[in-house]
Amino acid sequence: MLDSFKKSGNLHFPEQQVETIIFRNNCFEVQTKSERFSAKKVVLACGLGISKLALQVGLEVPLRPQRGQILVTERTRPMLVQPFVTIRQTGEGSFMIGASHEEVGLDSGTTTQEMRRLAQHAVNVFPQLSSLQLVRCWGALRILTPDTKPVYAESASCPGAFVVTSHSGITLAPLHAGIIPRWIVEGKTPVGFEQFHSRRFDA
Numbered sequence: 282m283l284d285s286f287k288k289s290g291n292l293h294f295p296e297q298q299v300e301t302i303i304f305r306n307n308c309f310e311v312q313t314k315s316e317r318f319s320a321k322k323v324v325l326a327c328g329l330g331i332s333k334l335a336l337q338v339g340l341e342v343p344l345r346p347q348r349g350q351i352l353v354t355e356r357t358r359p360m361l362v363q364p365f366v367t368i369r370q371t372g373e374g375s376f377m378i379g380a381s382h383e384e385v386g387l388d389s390g391t392t393t394q395e396m397r398r399l400a401q402h403a404v405n406v407f408p409q410l411s412s413l414q415l416v417r418c419w420g421a422l423r424i425l426t427p428d429t430k431p432v433y434a435e436s437a438s439c440p441g442a443f444v445v446t447s448h449s450g451i452t453l454a455p456l457h458a459g460i461i462p463r464w465i466v467e468g469k470t471p472v473g474f475e476q477f478h479s480r481r482f483d484a
Contacts, residue, residue, distance in 0.1 A: 294318075299327070302337045304439040309338075322441040324465060328424045329387075331446055335479075339438035342479045344446065346387055346422040349380035350395050352403070354413040368403055376410060378403045391420045423448040426482070433461065433477040435470065444479065 287293060297313040302323060304310075311318040323338070325331050335342040356374035370376050381395050396418055404411045424446055426432055431447035443465055447453055460471055 299330075299334060302334055302442070304338060304442065307441075309439075309442065322443070322465065324443045324445055326445045328446070329422065331424075331444060335444055338442035339436045340434055340442070340444055340479060341482075342432055342434070342444055342446065343427055343482055345425050345427075346385075347425050347448075348383040348385050348389060348420050348422055350383070350391050350399065350418060350420045351377055351379035352396060352399050352415055352418045353377055354410065355416050357413055360407070360409065365406075367399075368406060375416075376403070376413065378410075387422065389420045389422050391418050426479075428481075431477055432479045433464075433474055434479050441468075 283293065294313075294316065297316055299311055299313055301312045302309055303312075307321070309320050309323045311320065311323060325334050325338075327334065329344055329346055332342050332344050354376040357376075358374065359370065361368070361370040361376075364370070367380065368376065368378055378399050381399065383395070396415075400415065425448055426446070429448070431449075431453065432444055434444045436442040436444075445457070445461060447457075463469075464471055464474070
């Protein structure tokens with residue numbers, strides 16, 4: 282994805298944490314720790330960092346972290362015809378088991394207690410999994426709004442500043458790859474998108 286991005290003539294500046302965004306003369310000035318950029322449009326898609334930056338462009342986006350832990354088994358023969366909510370088998374044969382829903386702040390670690398619970402649940406559902414070795418596990422943070430739904434919003438006070446956030450990047454990939462880029466580039470809000478604006482949390 283990054284290679285395609287660069288081949289399309291775009292520039293990538295990694296490790297540039299944004300500190301401030303200023304909107305003036307219909308242009309955005311974006312200041313990082315070491316660089317200053319200017320642009321006609323900006324898209325805030327930095328996960329849990331969105332809330333702080335969104336306030337600088339006139340948007341309030343309440344977000345909270347929620348940890349999920351995942352277990353991965355060794356590869357084995359195909360055993361599942363279809364995925365389940367918390368147990369699925371990859372094309373390579375590994376089982377992915379999870380996930381948890383933990384309110385632990387910004388801690389993205391793993392715990393023996395939760396790994397044991399996930400493994401026991403998987404074995405209860407599919408006893409044949411008890412013969413497989415676990416090869417890795419990890420924890421990661423979901424980016425959740427108060428209603429757990431996405432936020433897609435353009436600032437009214439700073440037009441050209443967009444917020445795009447959702448913890449479900451995979452299931453919403455068609456939306457993120459099609460409708461949202463056209464919305465940002467063309468500036469025309471798709472029908473029904475007002476339901477995803479962060480102002481819904483003001484009620």
